[in-house]
Amino acid sequence: MNSCSKVDFEVSAGISSHPDFDQHENVAVHNDDCLQAIIAIHNTNLGPAAGGCRIYPYGSTHAAIADVLRLSRGMTYKSAMAGLPYGGGKSVIIADPATDKSPRLLTAMGDFIESLQGKYIAAEDSGTTVEDIKLMAKRTRYVSGYSAKEKNGGDPSPVTALGVFYGIEEAVKHQHGKSLKGMKVAVQGVGNVGINLVRLLKEAKAKVIVADANAARVAEVVRQFKVACCSTEKILSTEVDVLAPCALGGAINSETIASLQANIVAGAANNQLQSDELGALLMEKGILYAPDYVINCGGIMDIYHQQQGIRDSAEIKRKLEIIRENLSAIFEESNRSNRATNIVADELAREKFQSGKVHHVAA
Numbered sequence: 001m002n003s004c005s006k007v008d009f010e011v012s013a014g015i016s017s018h019p020d021f022d023q024h025e026n027v028a029v030h031n032d033d034c035l036q037a038i039i040a041i042h043n044t045n046l047g048p049a050a051g052g053c054r055i056y057p058y059g060s061t062h063a064a065i066a067d068v069l070r071l072s073r074g075m076t077y078k079s080a081m082a083g084l085p086y087g088g089g090k091s092v093i094i095a096d097p098a099t100d101k102s103p104r105l106l107t108a109m110g111d112f113i114e115s116l117q118g119k120y121i122a123a124e125d126s127g128t129t130v131e132d133i134k135l136m137a138k139r140t141r142y143v144s145g146y147s148a149k150e151k152n153g154g155d156p157s158p159v160t161a162l163g164v165f166y167g168i169e170e171a172v173k174h175q176h177g178k179s180l181k182g183m184k185v186a187v188q189g190v191g192n193v194g195i196n197l198v199r200l201l202k203e204a205k206a207k208v209i210v211a212d213a214n215a216a217r218v219a220e221v222v223r224q225f226k227v228a229c230c231s232t233e234k235i236l237s238t239e240v241d242v243l244a245p246c247a248l249g250g251a252i253n254s255e256t257i258a259s260l261q262a263n264i265v266a267g268a269a270n271n272q273l274q275s276d277e278l279g280a281l282l283m284e285k286g287i288l289y290a291p292d293y294v295i296n297c298g299g300i301m302d303i304y305h306q307q308q309g310i311r312d313s314a315e316i317k318r319k320l321e322i323i324r325e326n327l328s329a330i331f332e333e334s335n336r337s338n339r340a341t342n343i344v345a346d347e348l349a350r351e352k353f354q355s356g357k358v359h360h361v362a363a
């Protein structure tokens with residue numbers, strides 16, 4: 001699909017009857033010859049709706065809508081759990097990031113974001129880079145994650161990876177009462193977050209196996225970190241202690257759950273469970289699930305810190321400790337009440353954002 005040619009793009013006026021619609025405050029659509037994009041604002045009780053801009057060649061408008069509705073909802077829950085004064089939002093551009101990106105597309109997206117006048121703040125997501133955000137920033141003030149003053153040029157992925165690493169450590173401590181040394185970890189997807197996670201896991205002396213749909217990426221990670229690799233088909237059922245989904249959503253679904261060998265699922269990807277019921281099935285199988293938006297909130301925390309000018313890495317590490325605290329509380333409550341961790345997390349997050357009070361100001 002070429003992003004600057006007209007595609008079949010229709011968003012039904014009855015979006016509120018979409019199965020993934022969950023009292024979203026606003027769903028804005030841009031559709032012209034240059035840009036087909038959707039911005040979904042789920043909830044702004046705690047502050048402006050913040051969340052990444054994903055560029056993906058969705059097979060249908062329906063798939064793009066489902067993604068943006070689910071992802072924006074997840075951002076509300078994520079920011080609430082991270083104690084940030086942010087609501088939840090997300091945007092998707094229907095295009096292939098490998099072939100369709102152009103300054104025209106990205107500045108048009110900047111205009112679209114600006115048109116919401118700060119109700120939505122965008123940053124990187126799958127398919128967008130720091131350079132893309134910089135182009136959007138030519139047209140809008142409401143983007144973050146591209147500051148030249150930041151160590152990684154503003155890319156939040158390394159901080160996301162650090163938070164995920166803390167979360168994996170917490171899950172291993174809870175499940176096995178030990179450190180990561182010698183534990184086998186499978187990383188599905190070694191993109192911006194996955195590669196940084198592999199580095200941290202290796203430093204902690206874990207045994208790592210990786211897979212990625214991009215063969216060149218796998219070769220680079222194997223060369224750089226001397227880790228094992230396998231096919232994308234095998235990575236979910238490989239015999240490991242921890243499975244870290246760091247690709248796209250839906251890694252845990254009705255087909256993959258039967259062959260999981262890990263007894264911990266803890267990774268960066270959003271919407272790892274294809275449906276909420278799978279959380280209870282994981283629990284029945286004795287698999288500890290670290291709810292995705294609880295463990296992967298390092299990126300949105302980093303976006304917030306960049307906006308606040310917080311750069312001290314010791315301070316950032318200290319703030320990321322909220323991930324261990326939250327997971328520990330969720331795991332304990334799950335044990336106590338015999339309810340799945342994703343259900344316990346949802347309940348905690350809802351209490352926080354529905355109260356309208358920021359519970360743990362991260363600055």
Ligand code: NAD
Nearest residue numbers: 156157160189191192193212213214232247268269270299
């Ligand atoms: P990315 O696009 O840089 O990396 C994703 C990688 O997954 C790519 O290398 C891709 O080739 C690979 N992949 C795709 N399908 C695959 C499959 N079936 N099997 C194996 N590999 C596959 O994205 P990212 O920024 O690293 O983010 C990874 C995940 O974490 C996404 O779900 C994203 O939404 C989530 N996340 C990212 C951040 C962040 O700061 N970047 C923050 C929170 C959550």
